[in-house]
Every structure is written in structure tokens, then in C-alpha cells.
Amino acid sequence: MVAIENTQIVLASRPVADIDPKTTFRVQKESLSGELGPNEILVKVLYISLDPAMRGWMRDVRSYIRPVRIDEVMRSADVAQVIKSNNTNYKVGELVRATCGWQEYAVLKPSEDLVKIKAFPGVSPSTYLGVLGMTGLTAYFGLYEVGEIVKKGGPNCTVVVSGAAGATGMVAAQIAKHVFGCRVIGIAGSPDKCDYLVKELGLDAALNYKSKTFFKDLCAVTPKLIDIFFDNTGGDILDACLRRIAFRGRIIVCGAISTYNDATPKGPAYYSALITQRARMEGFIVFDYAKQYGKAIEDMSQWIKEGKLQSRETIVHGIESAPDALVKLFKGENTGKMLVKVAEEDTRSRL
Numbered sequence: 001m002v003a004i005e006n007t008q009i010v011l012a013s014r015p016v017a018d019i020d021p022k023t024t025f026r027v028q029k030e031s032l033s034g035e036l037g038p039n040e041i042l043v044k045v046l047y048i049s050l051d052p053a054m055r056g057w058m059r060d061v062r063s064y065i066r067p068v069r070i071d072e073v074m075r076s077a078d079v080a081q082v083i084k085s086n087n088t089n090y091k092v093g094e095l096v097r098a099t100c101g102w103q104e105y106a107v108l109k110p111s112e113d114l115v116k117i118k119a120f121p122g123v124s125p126s127t128y129l130g131v132l133g134m135t136g137l138t139a140y141f142g143l144y145e146v147g148e149i150v151k152k153g154g155p156n157c158t159v160v161v162s163g164a165a166g167a168t169g170m171v172a173a174q175i176a177k178h179v180f181g182c183r184v185i186g187i188a189g190s191p192d193k194c195d196y197l198v199k200e201l202g203l204d205a206a207l208n209y210k211s212k213t214f215f216k217d218l219c220a221v222t223p224k225l226i227d228i229f230f231d232n233t234g235g236d237i238l239d240a241c242l243r244r245i246a247f248r249g250r251i252i253v254c255g256a257i258s259t260y261n262d263a264t265p266k267g268p269a270y271y272s273a274l275i276t277q278r279a280r281m282e283g284f285i286v287f288d289y290a291k292q293y294g295k296a297i298e299d300m301s302q303w304i305k306e307g308k309l310q311s312r313e314t315i316v317h318g319i320e321s322a323p324d325a326l327v328k329l330f331k332g333e334n335t336g337k338m339l340v341k342v343a344e345e346d347t348r349s350r351l
Helices: 053-057 125-129 134-146 167-179 191-200 214-221 235-242 286-305 319-330
Strands: 004-011 025-032 041-049 078-085 095-098 105-108 158-162 183-188 205-208 226-231 245-253 280-283 313-317 337-341
Touching (some): 025 319, 095 105, 125 337, 134 245, 167 183, 167 226, 191 205, 205 214, 214 235, 313 319
Parallel strands (some): 158 183, 183 205, 226 245
Antiparallel strands (some): 041 337
């Protein structure tokens, strides 16, 4: 078998504040012989998922997952195609979802992280990193398990979603609106994104958090306050929604992208509303619900078929575009899921 040149992007230094693509990452080449050990598979990466959580993985601090080490391939969830296999459970040409990282090829062993993708007609492989991947699962379990939307949902329930034009927020907003029939307000960062949320996704209202009248506008569209707040941003938006939280309201802490690059992040100023309104603010990690992934994917696949759940992606091309694309993610330059397309799917056997 001919050796394969594999382009990799590794973590070169730990950023203190904003990510500088030129100093934070380094591009390197390695040669893969293609020889595999028992039960190993060789995969070609097709799509790389870019996620806000990556900023936390670069910090050398205690978290739910160990930090990426210096000189280690940057961690990411990927969709890949098997191109050689020493494992009877994985055939050449099949698609898998796995943590391959920022590289073109990877040798993988069986693990809980390696999942064979059950393809649906007309569904792009990239969907399994978005609506049918960790993004969609995060929205699903945040609403079900933390927001308790099954108990609170319905037309009398007001749900507000920050980062609503982002990958997770978009799914959460649609589930709340089209599956549970709630009144849903999305928060985004531009007029175009707000128009998209209302005109394309069918939300009841959308607010631009950059507007000088943002809090006044939030008060106007939440006359009965906020029953469930799905928070992807933290910061000033969280404070604004704390001021509007309803009695026994739920705040789902999914992310805090507005503070991830701050050298000294500040906490919420209005957390006392949790006391006065007997509300609950709770964080979660999607990995906690791994045993329930199958049911969630079945539900969301059905909602896609029924037209209740749409997906949108912002795709950049080429492995070496990943660092700049990650910076764009933190600047809010994406609508929907941010992905790097590394290679085309090939239905023929290779190598």
C-alpha cells in the first residue's frame, strides 16, 4: 500500500484571550503507512465540526474532558469514510462519526466514540455533525432534561433562545416552537439573522442583541415573562433574561460563547432573580445522556421528515481553513452549523 501524506493542524500555544490562528495552531505533515493493527480502521475525514466548546479545550484547566495538549492534533468531532479496515464491523466505503481531529486521515480503534452512521436518503453526511449530531442532541437534551419542556411546553409557555441562529440554538428554537407549540423568541446578532429566524424558521419574534433598545425590546415581546431560557451566550444577554425570568422559570446553561475569550470572565449580575422567582439555572453536558442518543436521533429524524426541523450550515473548504473559520465562529459570522469540508465522499473502494 502506498504511504499517505496526512495534513494535520496541532495546538501550538494556549491563547489567553482571543485566538490568533497564526500562533495558536501549526500545520504539519505526517506520513501514514496504511498498515493497520487488529480491529483498526483507516478513515478519510470528510467534515470537521467547529464548536464553541473548543475554546475551553485549549485551556489547561479542570473540565468535563481533558484539555488538548500542546503539539497534539486539535480535537474535533468528524464525519469520515472508511478506506481500509481490519474490523469486520466496519466495511470500506461506510461512514462513521468519530473524534478524528483536525487532520485528513486517522487510524481508529473501536470505542464508544466511533459510531457507524445510518444513512437516510437525501441526507448529507454533514447533517450528522449538526441536527443529527452533537449539536442537535445538545438542543434536545437541554430542553427535555434541564428545561423540562414536556411539563412546561405549550402555547402559554414563552421560550427565549440566545444564539438562536447558531447550530444548537437553531435546533432548540425549532423544537420548542414546532414540536411543543411554545411561543418562541430568538436572539441573534444581525437583522438578516433575525429575519431568517422569523421568516424561515417560523419563530414568533427575533431580537438583535446589538440594538441599543435590546432590553426594551425584550420586555415588549415577553409581557408574561420568560418560562424557559435556553442560553448559548452568557454575558449581558443572560443578565437581561434573568431580569425577565418567570416564577419557577428554567434557565438552561448550554454555553457562554460571549465570555470564552475573556481573560477574566465576569459572572451574572442579576442572579438574585433565581431567589426571588424561585427559578432554576442549570448547566449540562450532552455526553451525560449518551445512552439515550438513539431515541433522540429517531425523534429528530422524524421531525425532519415532517418538516418541523430544518438545518442550515456554513461550510468552509480545506483542512487549513479550520483555524480562521474557528475565529469566525466566535465572531458570529456563521448561520447554523459551522463546518470544514475536507474531502468528498467516495462510494468506491480506495487504496
